[in-house]
Amino acid sequence: MRFATLPQGAVVLSEDGAHPLPMPLDELIALGLPRALEVGSAALLDPSTPYAEADLLLPYKPPAVRDFVTFESHVEGVRRSVDNASGVPAAWYDAPTFYFTNPHALYGPGAAIPRPATCRALDFELEVGVVLGSGGSSLSVTEAADAIFGYTIVNDWSARDLQSREMQVGLGPAKGKDFATSIGPWIVTADELPSLDLLCRVSVNGVPVGSDRLSHMHWSFAEMIAYASRDSVVVPGDLLASGTTGGGGCLAELWGRAGAQVPPPLEPGDVVTMEVEGIGTLTGSVA
Template sequence: MRLATFLHRGVEHGGVVRGPLVHPLAGGLTVLDVVRAGLADPELLPGVPLREVRLLAPLHPPAFRDFVAFEEHVEGVRRAVDGVGGVPEAWYDAPAFYFTNPHTLIGPDADVPFPASSVARDFELEVAAVVGPSGSIFGYTIFNDWSARDLQSREMRVNLGPAKGKDFAGSLGPWIVTAGELERHRDAAGFLALTCTASVNGAEVGRDLLSHMGWTFETLLAYAARDSHVAPGDVLGSGTVGNGGCLAELWGRRGRQDPPPLQDGDVVTLTVEGIGSLTNRIVTAPPAAPLPPFRRSVERQP
């Protein structure tokens, strides 16, 4: 089953995609309702041609944890940042993640508004798992974790993790494929052997297997829930695949910004076997108002 959220004649619907049609969910149910209930066969209304609708992010998740589960990505990006590279030993201890912004998720074919102050603009090719009831994984979709690398590099020196270098946008879609549909791709170690590719303006720049993750999605979910709470509808990002899953990794390996950072008008397409493709275009957001300067302690003394 493929679950989508879409606009048709100005009204937002949840629905099930079957071939060239998307069938709205009966009773006004949303995709999040279906996920929370674990519905395997929801009641549907007559289908609408996909060409007549606008696909949105497939659901509005309560929370979004994004992991870093690919060793090759960690090594390449660290080389781009500090020129040395390598993977910290602590990375192997447990699957690290950060909380990203569920309120700025966009869907297929939407423009991505990068901060005007950023010039090192990047994409990140990921697969995201959607959590179902009782600690299960309901399904999978594609995630593009857009990154303003220059903003991210500055704020990471504070040692709190990414913030404004990430929270302006994330792309999710085109739909959620239920877990059972992808079971045939699971290898003997429990990983999904799905081919993942990334292209910029039609030219492929990255290709990897999802099964090169260091931990399975089931392990990511178990770790997220440890001493905490994960709710149905929460989303877990795999982290960026290796071998060109983002530009920064390639910059680190090549010692230069090749390919160049994304610019206005560039079109990025991420494709994952068994799920589909997710395409977005880069634009620049309006400039932000400048921050007032920090008031240092000497200025606060009476």
């Protein structure tokens, strides 16, 4: 099923249109996937109303957003442009590393994001996010797989000039990342995607920039969830992003390989379109 949020509230989408749900998506997600599918199936029996993709809002507000780095080629390319380093750190192979980003600076499909005032190297990051339908602590990989509710597209907007400077302190990205994350266009439930060998593509102003397959992740989503929960806690609704795909899933990877900012950084008015097979299309622009 595809669960979304429109101005009138949470809906389940069908070929006929949008069918209202009896609760917001965060409450539906907290029920867990089996119960949510029952609620969605009941809603599909009710009359639908037409909707336009321009009406889609941020699907829901996750209580926490963890962003991982699971594509080897992305690490190699971005390190050259952001860290002025080469290769992949040996520690990267030890575990699916992540950082927490800002759950209060989220944007829905079609929304324009603000460029940080001093940023002149604005970038996008093409990612897929997994939404949890249950939580726990120190989950096994099997338990983590059972906790998956569904998937959505994530654009981790990045101020590369700010990021490059602040990461010299050694605490990871902060102001280079915390200003905007786009999520959408909806949540596709896990039962709809038995295989995650999905084609991921991104374009800027209609010009293709990069593509990769989600199956090139070095770790599975279940392994990411299990690692995040180790000696800690994850809760229903938590969003865990795959990290940027390779093959030009962000401009910084291409800058690192070219030794120059080609293609150029994003400017106000630019439109970034991300497409993930089986999930949908997420569009965002620079305000």
